Amino acid sequence: MTATAPLPDLTETPEQPAARRGLLDALNRTPATRTLTAGVILLLLLSITRVITGADDLTSSGTMGTTLRLAIPILLAGLAGLWAERVGVLNIGIEGMMILGTWFGAYGAWQYGPWVGLLLGLLGGAAGGLIHAVATVRFNVDHVISGVAMNLFAFGAMRYLSELAFTGEQGGGISQSPVQQAAIPRFNVPFLAGGQIGNWKSPDMLGWLENKHWFFIGDVAGIARGLVFNISWATVIGLALVPLSTWILWRSRFGLRLRSSGEAPDAAESLGVNVTRVRYGGLLISGAFAGLGGAYLSIVASSYYRQGQTGGRGFIGLATMIFGNWMPTGALGGALLFGYADALKLRRADSITALFLFITFVAGLLMILSMYRRKTVPAIAAFVAAVLFLIAYETVDEVPESLTQATPYVVTLIVLATASQRLRPPAHAGKPWRPGEGH
Amino acid sequence: MTDQPPTQPPAQTPALPIENASKSLLASVTTPTSNPGIQRSLVTLGSSILAVVIALLISGILLQVTGKDALTAYQKMLDTGLQSDKLLEMLQRATPLMLSAVAVAIGFKMNLFNIGVEGQYLFAALIAAVVGAQFSVWAPLHVLIILVVAMIAGSCWAGIAALLKVKRGVNEVIATIMLNYIALSVIQWLFDSFFRDDSVSGLNVKTKLIPESGWMPDLFGGRLNAMFFVAIAVVAAYWVLVFKSRFGFRLRASGLNGVAARTAGISSGRMVIVALLISGAVAGLIAMPSVLGEIHAYGQGVPKQLGFAGIAVALLGRNHPLGIVLAAALFGFLDSTSGALQLEGIPNSIIEVIQAIIVLTVVIVNEAVTRSMNRRTATRTARQLEAVVPAAGVAAVPA
Numbered sequence: 015m016t017a018t019a020p021l022p023d024l025t026e027t028p029e030q031p032a033a034r035r036g037l038l039d040a041l042n043r044t045p046a047t048r049t050l051t052a053g054v055i056l057l058l059l060l061s062i063t064r065v066i067t068g069a070d071d072l073t074s075s076g077t078m079g080t081t082l083r084l085a086i087p088i089l090l091a092g093l094a095g096l097w098a099e100r101v102g103v104l105n106i107g108i109e110g111m112m113i114l115g116t117w118f119g120a121y122g123a124w125q126y127g128p129w130v131g132l133l134l135g136l137l138g139g140a141a142g143g144l145i146h147a148v149a150t151v152r153f154n155v156d157h158v159i160s161g162v163a164m165n166l167f168a169f170g171a172m173r174y175l176s177e178l179a180f181t182g183e184q185g186g187g188i189s190q191s192p193v194q195q196a197a198i199p200r201f202n203v204p205f206l207a208g209g210q211i212g213n214w215k216s217p218d219m220l221g222w223l224e225n226k227h228w229f230f231i232g233d234v235a236g237i238a239r240g241l242v243f244n245i246s247w248a249t250v251i252g253l254a255l256v257p258l259s260t261w262i263l264w265r266s267r268f269g270l271r272l273r274s275s276g277e278a279p280d281a282a283e284s285l286g287v288n289v290t291r292v293r294y295g296g297l298l299i300s301g302a303f304a305g306l307g308g309a310y311l312s313i314v315a316s317s318y319y320r321q322g323q324t325g326g327r328g329f330i331g332l333a334t335m336i337f338g339n340w341m342p343t344g345a346l347g348g349a350l351l352f353g354y355a356d357a358l359k360l361r362r363a364d365s366i367t368a369l370f371l372f373i374t375f376v377a378g379l380l381m382i383l384s385m386y387r388r389k390t391v392p393a394i395a396a397f398v399a400a401v402l403f404l405i406a407y408e409t410v411d412e413v414p415e416s417l418t419q420a421t422p423y424v425v426t427l428i429v430l431a432t433a434s435q436r437l438r439p440p441a442h443a444g445k446p447w448r449p450g451e452g453h
Numbered sequence: 454m455t456d457q458p459p460t461q462p463p464a465q466t467p468a469l470p471i472e473n474a475s476k477s478l479l480a481s482v483t484t485p486t487s488n489p490g491i492q493r494s495l496v497t498l499g500s501s502i503l504a505v506v507i508a509l510l511i512s513g514i515l516l517q518v519t520g521k522d523a524l525t526a527y528q529k530m531l532d533t534g535l536q537s538d539k540l541l542e543m544l545q546r547a548t549p550l551m552l553s554a555v556a557v558a559i560g561f562k563m564n565l566f567n568i569g570v571e572g573q574y575l576f577a578a579l580i581a582a583v584v585g586a587q588f589s590v591w592a593p594l595h596v597l598i599i600l601v602v603a604m605i606a607g608s609c610w611a612g613i614a615a616l617l618k619v620k621r622g623v624n625e626v627i628a629t630i631m632l633n634y635i636a637l638s639v640i641q642w643l644f645d646s647f648f649r650d651d652s653v654s655g656l657n658v659k660t661k662l663i664p665e666s667g668w669m670p671d672l673f674g675g676r677l678n679a680m681f682f683v684a685i686a687v688v689a690a691y692w693v694l695v696f697k698s699r700f701g702f703r704l705r706a707s708g709l710n711g712v713a714a715r716t717a718g719i720s721s722g723r724m725v726i727v728a729l730l731i732s733g734a735v736a737g738l739i740a741m742p743s744v745l746g747e748i749h750a751y752g753q754g755v756p757k758q759l760g761f762a763g764i765a766v767a768l769l770g771r772n773h774p775l776g777i778v779l780a781a782a783l784f785g786f787l788d789s790t791s792g793a794l795q796l797e798g799i800p801n802s803i804i805e806v807i808q809a810i811i812v813l814t815v816v817i818v819n820e821a822v823t824r825s826m827n828r829r830t831a832t833r834t835a836r837q838l839e840a841v842v843p844a845a846g847v848a849a850v851p852a
Contacts, residue, residue: 104626106568106626106630145813149813149816149817153816153817153820153821154820155813155816155817155820156816158566158568158626159768159812159816160813162568162761162764162812163765163809163810163812163813163816164809165761166761166762166765166805166808166809166812167806167809167810167813169805169809170802170803170804170805170806170808170809171515171802171805171806171809173800173802173805174519174800174802174803174805174806175519177800177802178519178520178800326634329630329631329634332627332630333631336627414642414645414646416638416639416641416642416645417638417639417642419634419637419638419641420634420635420637420638420639423631423632423634423638424631424635426627426631427617427623427628427631427632427635430617430621430623430624430627430628431617431621431623432621434622434623
C-alpha cells in the first residue's frame with residue numbers, strides 16, 4: 015500500500031480524514047514500528063501518571079534495576095518452558111529444575127566461587143531436564159505426571175542434601191546454605207550511568223537527566239538508567255539468552271528441526287529428523303535454563319540458598335511463556351511486566367495504587383481504539399475496566415500484598431480466557447508420541 | 454492416560470483369509486486360559502509392587518552414595534512402622550491421602566488432570582473452619598454441616614477451572630496451576646483481613662476456634678480420627694459412583710474416547726463440569742482431619758502439599774478404589790516412619806524422595822508392562838493363527 019497507487023478500499027469509511035488514517039497505517043505497518051509506537055504511548059501515559067500522582071518510583075532507575083533483577087529468573091523459567099514446548103514436551107517441572115538450580119548454584123558458589131556456582135546450577139537444572147526427557151521421551155510417560163514428579167523429587171532431594179551438606183556449617187541448616195563470600199561482579203555503563211574507564215569515572219548522564227524529573231525525558235532517562243546502572247554480568251547473560259534463543263530456534267538448522275518436532279513430529283521424522291535426539295537436546299537446554307534461573311536466585315538475587323526460594327517462579331515462568339505467545343521476546347515482555355509489578359511492590363507499596371491510574375489510562379486508550387475500529391464489545395469491556403480501575407484508584411489506599419502476589423496468575427488466566435484465539439502454542443506440545451508409529 | 458484399555462483384540466493379525474474365518478475362531482484364539490479380569494488385576498498389582506521395589510532400590514543407591522546405610526534405614530523403617538501404635542498413625546496419615554487421591558482420580562477417569570486439588574482443599578479448609586466457628590448445634594449435625602460447607606467451597610474453587618475450560622477452552626492443567634497460587638493469595642488475604650483470631654498471639658495464628666460440638670472425635674485413645682471412616686466411605690462412594698453407576702459409565706466413556714462419547718449423546722462439557730465439581734467437593738474434605746480433629750480451626754498447622762501427594766497416590770493406586778487405599782496406606786506407612794529415621798541420623802526428607810521416585814517408576818513400569826503385554830498378546834495370537842489359518846485358508850481360498 016504505497017501512497018502513489020492507493021487501492022480502492024471498500025471497507026473504508028468516507029468520513030475518516032485521510033491524514034489520520036495514513037498516520038495510523040504508517041505506525042501500524044510492521045511489528046517493529048507497532049511495538050515502538052505502543053511503547054512510546056505507554057511511556058507517555060506512565061509519565062502522565064507519575065506527574066499526576068507524584069509517585070516518582072514508577073519510572074525511577076531504582077525500580078527498573080529491581081525489575082530487571084526480579085525479571086531474570088522469571089525470564090529464564092519462561093525460556094525453559096518455551097524450549098521444552100517448542101520441542102513438543104510440556105514442562106510442568108520447571109519449578110523443580112529451578113530448585114535444583116538454586117541448590118547446586120548456592121553449593122557451587124559457596125565452595126568454589128560464584129561463576130562455578132552458576133555453572134553447577136545450570137548443570138543441576140540440566141540433570142532435571144534429562145530425567146524429564148528420559149521419562150517423557152524414552153518411556154512416553156504423561157508429561158504432566160513427569161513434571162509433577164520432578165517438582166516433588168527436587169523439593170525432597172534438595173532438603174535431603176541440605177541436611178547432609180549444610181547442617182553444622184556456619185549459617186547453614188536444613189533449610190538454608192551458608193552465605194557466599196564472593197559475588198558476580200557488577201558494572202555501570204560508562205557515560206550513560208557513570209561507569210569507570212580505567213581509573214577515570216565517566217559522567218552519569220542519565221542519572222543527571224533523571225534527577226531533573228522533566229516530563230517524559232526524565233522518565234525515559236530513569237528507565238534507561240535502570241538498564242545500565244549496577245548491572246550484574248549474570249543479568250547480561252540472562253538477557254543475551256533471549257536473542258540467542260530466537261536466533262537458534264528460528265534461524266538455525268537445529269532450531270528448525272527442534273520446532274518441527276514440536277509442531278509435527280511425524281512429519282519431521284519422515285523427513286529424517288531424529289525426533290528423539292532433538293527432544294533430548296531441547297529438554298536438556300530447557301532444564302539448563304531453569305537451573306540457571308534458580309542459580310541466579312541463590313547467587314545474584316541473594317547470596318545463599320533457602321528452602322522455597324523459587325516461590326512458584328517456575329510456574330510464573332510458565333505463565334510468562336503463555337503470555338508471550340511461546341516467543342522469546344514475548345517471554346521477555348511478560349517477565350519484565352511481572353517483575354515490574356513485583357519491584358514496585360518491594361520499593362514503595364503505595365506506588366501500586368498509582369498503577370491503577372495508569373491502567374485506567376491504558377483501558378481508556380484501548381476503548382478509544384476499539385471504538386475507532388467499530389468493535390463494540392471490546393470497547394465496552396475496556397470502558398468498564400477503566401471505570402473500575404478509576405474507582406479503585408480513588409478509593410483504595412493500600413493494596414494487600416497477598417493480593418498483588420496473585421497478579422501474574424490472574425493476568426495469565428485472563429489472557430488465556432480472552433485472547434486464546436491469538437495464542438499459538440506448538441501444535442504437538444504435550445501429546446504422547448513414540449518414534450515410528452506415525453506411518 | 455493411566456487407565457489402560459482392556460487387553461487389545463488382535464488388531465494386527467494377518468488380514469488375508471481371516472475375513473472368512475468365523476468370529477468364534479478369533480474368540481477361541483484370543484481368550485486367555487484363566488479369567489482375564491483377574492489376570493489383569495494380578496499384572497497390575499505385580500507391576501505396582503515392582504515399581505515400588507525399583508523406587509526403593511534407586512533410593513537405596515541415593516542413600517549409599519550420600520554415605521548412609523540403606524539397609525539399616527529400611528530395617529529401621531520396617532521395625533518401627535509395624536508396631537501397633539505406628540500402624541494407627543499410618544492409617545491416620547493415610548486418611549487425607551485417600552481423599553486427595555480420590556479427588557485426583559475422579560479427574561483422571563474423565564481424562565482431566567486436576568492439579569488444583571492443592572488450592573481447592575486449602576480454600577475449603579479456611580471457609581469450613583470459619584463457617585463452623587460461627588454457631589453450635591447438635592454435634593453430629595454440626596460436623597455434617599462443616600463437611601458439607603467444605604465440599605461446597607472446594608467445588609466452587611474447582612468450578613472456576615471447569616467454567617474456564619468449558620466456556621473459554623482454557624486447558625485445565627494450566628488453569629488449576631494458576632488457581633492454586635491465586636487460592637494461596639486469596640486465603641492469605643481473607644485470613645489476614647477478616648478471619649484471624651486476634652486473641653491468639655504469637656506464631657500460632659489461626660481462625661476462631663470451632664465449638665466442641667463441631668469436633669470430629671478421636672478414636673483408639675486419640676490415635677485415629679473418625680475422619681478415617683469418612684475417607685473410607687468416600688472411597689466406597691467413589692467406587693459405586695464411577696465404576697457401578699450410569700453416571701460413572703458416561704464419565705469413563707468421555708474420558709476414554711471423547712468423540713465416541715459425544716456421538717453416543719454424552720455432553721462432554723457437562724461431564725467436565727460435573728467431574729471437576731465432584732473432584733473439588735472431595736478435595737474439600739482433605740484438610741478436615743486436621744481442621745476438625747486436631748487444630749479445630751484454620752491455621753499454620755493445616756498441612757500443605759497434600760494435593761500433590763494425592764496425585765502420587767492416585768497414580769500408584771491406578772485410580773482404582775482398592776489400589777488407592779493400599780497406596781495411601783503405603784505412603785502413610787512411609788510418613789509414619791520419618792521420626793524414627795531422623796533419630797537414626799538419616800534425614801527424613803528421604804521419605805519425600807522415595808515417594809517422588811515411586812511416582813515416576815510407577816508410570817514408567819506401567820507403560821513398559823502394558824507395551825510388553827500387548828506385544829505378547831499380538832505375537833501369541835499371530836502364532837496361534839498361523840497354526841489355524843492354513844486349514845482355514847485352504848477352505849476359503851480355492852486353489
